[in-house]
Amino acid sequence: MRIGLRETVFSVNCFAAAMLALFVSFSLGLERPFWAMATVYITSQPLSGAVRSKAVFRLAGTAVGGIVTVLLVPALVNAPVLLSLALASWVALCQFVSLLDRTPRSYLFMLAGYTAALIGFPSVTHPEAIFDTAVLRVQEIGIGVLCAAFIHAVIWPRSVSQVFGGRVAGVLAEAEAWIADVLAAAPVASTRRERRKLAGDITDLHVTATHIPFDTARIRPTRALLTGMQDRLVLLIPLVSAVEDRWRSLIAAGPLPAPLADAVATVRDWVTTPALPAAPVIATLRIARDAVAADGWRDLLALNLLARLEELVLALAETRTLVAAVADPAGRPPPAVGAVAARPLHRDYGLALLSATATLLTVLGCCLFWIVTGWPEGAVAAMIAAVVCCFFATLDDPVPAQRGFLLWTIASLPLAALYLFAILPAIDGFAMLTLAMAPPLLAMGAVMANPSWYGRMVPMMLGFAGGLALTNSFTVDAASFFNANVAQIIGIAAAMVMTRLIRSIGAGTAIRRLRRAGWRDLATLAERPADPAVAQIAAWRSRMLDRVGLLASRIGEVEDEERDAAAATLRELRMGLSIAQIAPVADHAALRAALARHFRALASGDDVAPPAELLDRIDGAIAAGRTIADPEEQRGQLINLVGLRRNVFPAAPDWHDAKAAA
Numbered sequence: 001m002r003i004g005l006r007e008t009v010f011s012v013n014c015f016a017a018a019m020l021a022l023f024v025s026f027s028l029g030l031e032r033p034f035w036a037m038a039t040v041y042i043t044s045q046p047l048s049g050a051v052r053s054k055a056v057f058r059l060a061g062t063a064v065g066g067i068v069t070v071l072l073v074p075a076l077v078n079a080p081v082l083l084s085l086a087l088a089s090w091v092a093l094c095q096f097v098s099l100l101d102r103t104p105r106s107y108l109f110m111l112a113g114y115t116a117a118l119i120g121f122p123s124v125t126h127p128e129a130i131f132d133t134a135v136l137r138v139q140e141i142g143i144g145v146l147c148a149a150f151i152h153a154v155i156w157p158r159s160v161s162q163v164f165g166g167r168v169a170g171v172l173a174e175a176e177a178w179i180a181d182v183l184a185a186a187p188v189a190s191t192r193r194e195r196r197k198l199a200g201d202i203t204d205l206h207v208t209a210t211h212i213p214f215d216t217a218r219i220r221p222t223r224a225l226l227t228g229m230q231d232r233l234v235l236l237i238p239l240v241s242a243v244e245d246r247w248r249s250l251i252a253a254g255p256l257p258a259p260l261a262d263a264v265a266t267v268r269d270w271v272t273t274p275a276l277p278a279a280p281v282i283a284t285l286r287i288a289r290d291a292v293a294a295d296g297w298r299d300l301l302a303l304n305l306l307a308r309l310e311e312l313v314l315a316l317a318e319t320r321t322l323v324a325a326v327a328d329p330a331g332r333p334p335p336a337v338g339a340v341a342a343r344p345l346h347r348d349y350g351l352a353l354l355s356a357t358a359t360l361l362t363v364l365g366c367c368l369f370w371i372v373t374g375w376p377e378g379a380v381a382a383m384i385a386a387v388v389c390c391f392f393a394t395l396d397d398p399v400p401a402q403r404g405f406l407l408w409t410i411a412s413l414p415l416a417a418l419y420l421f422a423i424l425p426a427i428d429g430f431a432m433l434t435l436a437m438a439p440p441l442l443a444m445g446a447v448m449a450n451p452s453w454y455g456r457m458v459p460m461m462l463g464f465a466g467g468l469a470l471t472n473s474f475t476v477d478a479a480s481f482f483n484a485n486v487a488q489i490i491g492i493a494a495a496m497v498m499t500r501l502i503r504s505i506g507a508g509t510a511i512r513r514l515r516r517a518g519w520r521d522l523a524t525l526a527e528r529p530a531d532p533a534v535a536q537i538a539a540w541r542s543r544m545l546d547r548v549g550l551l552a553s554r555i556g557e558v559e560d561e562e563r564d565a566a567a568a569t570l571r572e573l574r575m576g577l578s579i580a581q582i583a584p585v586a587d588h589a590a591l592r593a594a595l596a597r598h599f600r601a602l603a604s605g606d607d608v609a610p611p612a613e614l615l616d617r618i619d620g621a622i623a624a625g626r627t628i629a630d631p632e633e634q635r636g637q638l639i640n641l642v643g644l645r646r647n648v649f650p651a652a653p654d655w656h657d658a659k660a661a662a
Contacts, residue, residue, distance in 0.1 A: 010445065010448075015437075016151050017044070018437075022034075022430075035140040039144025042058075045152075057108040059141075061112040064111075066119060070130055077124060080371050083124065087363070092359045094109045094114075095359050096356040099355055100349065114390045118386075119134050168326055174198050175233070175316070176272070176316075179312070183268040198236075198237060231542075236316065239312045243312055246646065260302050294635075346514065358501075362494055363385055365498065366381045380484050384487070384495075388492050398503065404455065405458075409459045409488065409489070416466075416468055419436070425474075515568070517547065521540055521543065523600045525540065540580075582621075594614045619655055
């Protein structure tokens, strides 16, 4: 772990914001100023735009949670079981929606859920004051959020736009290096790692881009520009993957025709020399394409390769233009920027429902324990259980992270006890409090700036702040300290147990769920009655590429036989693009039906190989395509069908015209 200038600045900013939040809360006479201090550290992020983004969503989520609490608690306070069920159901519903969103906006839904638990459960014994309590909690959290956003925006702000521009340039360089490796005369042995990393990086860019509207930079890239650039990057991966497959197949088949080899070399030179224009490269590819007779399988592969290379050059040229525009957003938007369209991501409704169910049962279990025992601190267990379930719901197996949360919460208690019983009673005034709090908060803030330690320092910070429970009138109550922290530990442990019983899945199970979702999409695509809109294909392609990125992040956690899942999903992405471009005519109805049956069987859990009937259907469609009179239509259909054959049956023997042979 390295603590440098950037980490130090982040820690100082967090400490300054926390002390400002405490001072304002004390000055206003708020009931629990320590909530404002803890909120600062939860909200703070290394990028100033991300802080503002999180601040907006946290304020909105907190307000919604407060409103729901005001509506539920007075109405159901005389029915403890119903109130527990209502609050637990609200937390579970918000968690379900949050898991489906998968953008920083999901933070709003998560906060709306567990804020209701944080405010509602402790207020059960004083329902008449629920409105005042909710207003106070929203004020305390709001002060923490605003102080964090203000300090991080004023003191050495780190712009999201600048960081994003650097990351985009890096992703483009990765893509160009991958393309150059693919098109080498002696292809690199394996490009899987590059492919997986690029897919994950593109998804990360999409998430980072959602913070840019909140950035502190005066001139920011427009949403249309960001969307256009991400769409081109998304398009590159299946195109490069298809080019790699065709190119390697042609090289393995023997010496290449000179026009084809020259065309590929021209593209590679252009890729490695970004200053060169794209127009001459496109012209070279079209000349080589027109020279292909398309008589045999190798000719058809060459035709498909040249078509995909042309699409790749156009996509990469537009990507370069858009990346340059992102780096310098002050200029006129390039022509490639079109209408804004959302980039849909993969949604797992089943897993989201499972997570919500685990949260519901965990909170209800804590409430039942609370009601049966009559333990006053039982409310703490219920609200902490809700928080811990929500925090780690996005993980395949949240239990290890929840266990870490428990251990680091316990680790914070001796420090909190030292301050509460030994240091704080000996000081007086806010200035002395600030000096006393500086050593632990500055140290934890600096460590928190390191991503690998962030998940450990958050529970440490929350445990420390909650253990001190700073208020305007300082009191020391050992029994209250002990009971509250035991309840906190019980709540975390309850979340761990219920999550283990209901929610935890391994990386292998997550991979299988992702692939089945892709197969269902492919079956739906094959069954469509007519050509889908361009936007529908773009949305489907975005979901499939997102799945590739999700798979890539799990590859290191599975056995060897499952490590080809990302490559297989990428091949399925290429299948879908070919299926989408097959003309929806009566002659292709049987082919589409066979494709749909195959993918439905895979989605239902049958581990079946593509049937021989499907290969016969594709071969028949290729033979029929060669009889199309219009040259452009013929070429387009052959290109798509050849791509489909290579993707569905990569190991099949070369195609031949059975009728001609007869």
